[in-house]
Amino acid sequence: MLKEEIYAQGKLAKRAARILAGLSVTEKDQALLAMAEALIANKDSIIDENKKDLVEGEKNGLSKAMADRLMLNDQRVEAMAEGLRKLVALADPVGKTEVMFKRPNGLEVGKVRVPLGTVGMIYEARPNVTVDAAGICIKTGNAVILRGGSTAFHSNIILSNVIAEAAVKAGLPEGCIQLIQTTDREAVNILFTMNQYLDVLIPRGGAGLIQSVVNNSTVPVIETGTGVCHAYVDAEADLQMAVDIVNNGKSQRPSVCNALETVLVHQDVAERFYPMLEEVFKEKNVLIRACEESSKFLTKSEAATEEDYSTEYLDYIITGKVVRDIDEAMDHIAEYGTHHSDVIITKSYDQARKFLAGVDSAAVYVNASTRFTDGEMFGFGAEIGISTQKLHARGPMGLEELTTYKYVIYGSGQIRG
């Protein structure tokens, strides 16, 4: 019965997607503005429903940090509404002809951007993802089926109801925004194989959630988020800059995927670099898990295990390793990294070029914090997630990454000989 319900939602979404694909940007933008208004108009009920989640969370022993991520107040609801309004200012990628060419037989072939169709979002914790994801999907002409975490159950229901109703009132098709309104885990399994109604599944959350989607979904997946990011401090680095970039990457916000997890230090500068790093890390209470060589230059550290090298701590912990040269650093990144974001700190033109060419990650930096791997920081205006796979999209995914293309071919009776 659950399967039938979710398939009915899928069918409705698919139907909505066909209509959405034909809407003008004005029609979509007006819906986004109406959705924003509706959030503001329903602010009190939204906060009331959110309180239910917070109370249940407390009962179930939700951590303070998690409760804070879950909590909605006036300001946060307004921020969600503002996020929708900001989408209006962005250019719509749909309908753009990327290239058009004429074949010798007279056929004219155009490659035109179109929406993906129906997007499934599976996410955890933060209720703002409900609104953010729905907004980006509507702007790009996609129908969306949302499956939020059980901790934000009541919040997600009211948020999706409010924006979906507003969207439909503004002229968008029924079913353009839908939430799976059950905490039954079976619902996710049903989404995994609903290929006839879903064009893509995007998981957002912890490594466990993402791995489960990748392993079990027959619907194409865009893998997001897991980031074991590295900084390589080259022999020719400006060491103060290196300290600043490593400190920023690790401690400015450790819980996110573009935070640093490992620092690789060239053997020639380890003795000077580590004490400088230790000094700033003391203030931030960052623990260093060090290789044997690194530990010689630190007053305090734990011994790094093989497992640490591939661990996304998401915490005030960093792995430190001394490397012989840039090649060992790049080999280490290839072996233990997740192809997310990695940086070299160097003054050497040649080493910078070598690192940019040789590291196979979504974002490869010279002399800047990996924390910039982010749709807003890249100037995309909106972001649905950060892809760590290579198909379709890589790195921060903005509006264009929620579209695909089709070929339109203008003929005059051509047949193949």
Add this chain to the structure above:
Amino acid sequence: MLKEEIYAQGKLAKRAARILAGLSVTEKDQALLAMAEALIANKDSIIDENKKDLVEGEKNGLSKAMADRLMLNDQRVEAMAEGLRKLVALADPVGKTEVMFKRPNGLEVGKVRVPLGTVGMIYEARPNVTVDAAGICIKTGNAVILRGGSTAFHSNIILSNVIAEAAVKAGLPEGCIQLIQTTDREAVNILFTMNQYLDVLIPRGGAGLIQSVVNNSTVPVIETGTGVCHAYVDAEADLQMAVDIVNNGKSQRPSVCNALETVLVHQDVAERFYPMLEEVFKEKNVLIRACEESSKFLTKSEAATEEDYSTEYLDYIITGKVVRDIDEAMDHIAEYGTHHSDVIITKSYDQARKFLAGVDSAAVYVNASTRFTDGEMFGFGAEIGISTQKLHARGPMGLEELTTYKYVIYGSGQIRG
């Protein structure tokens, strides 16, 4: 033990991919030329090995058509070599900076084309795919692991050995081209979950093979091939043109994915159109499975079942259905199609525009045969397959579709506040 062997191949491929990514187009092109030469030099042994497959095929009751697809002779080996040489003339997409922009904080962000990494190809029958796929992968700097069908077992072994050896001799890394050298079906299951070494799996073959890969692979898949393609004959069609396009789409080569499977005929022209179509189809022995309304205008037809509407016949059979108008035609295509290739035949500007906008397929045509959905016909110079999914690539996939991008970011010490 099979798993260990294949994982060893995967590891070698991954290592090769890192080296391939850094090669210049000249180095890759020289290897392609060497591979072509080696094919010619080993022509006789290749044909001898192919004979083993033909003999075994005969024992196992291989159909004459299949045996013909399997057979290699002088001309066919030369054609494979020529295919490799043709790749040299094509531009290398790798290394192209698609866009580069400067952020307010001074960061310069570039989006650069890079190889996908390691490509897994699972395919059936024709041994030329071994050479074609390897050639395209090498040109785009990808390592490739090939898994061919058991009917071409001996042919695939010698072909892959000859080209892999030539490639390595020409300076390419060991493991850049590898074949899974066993007919054990378990090998495919191992490839399905070898995520740490494979960046993408591309199946090429029948619907059963493709479905199996989509359902079982946790490695990202590019779905190729299944085509239930439609022609819609509009009320304002040039009926002679419609007959020519439908005839070409169905009978020029029925065994391929871009062949037509269904003709939808506007009610106002069915009475005139069907007899014209029947006349040309008589010559070609095309059977029409007709809806009740259609059968009234045909002297000979079978009754179409619901199942026929979603069947890829790959044969001299076509479904015929009368529709009320273009909307019913587009609804039918959305319901039963595979989003491959569909065509409207019309003289109406408005109907043409409506069809192009409203049909969500990889290739949407006005007044031309769907048989043009093909890398060569589109002028791509080479093709690894025709994608029927929406992520990453849609329609004919050429060189660029075997690449992804990464962001390279040039900073001067920027950190996030």
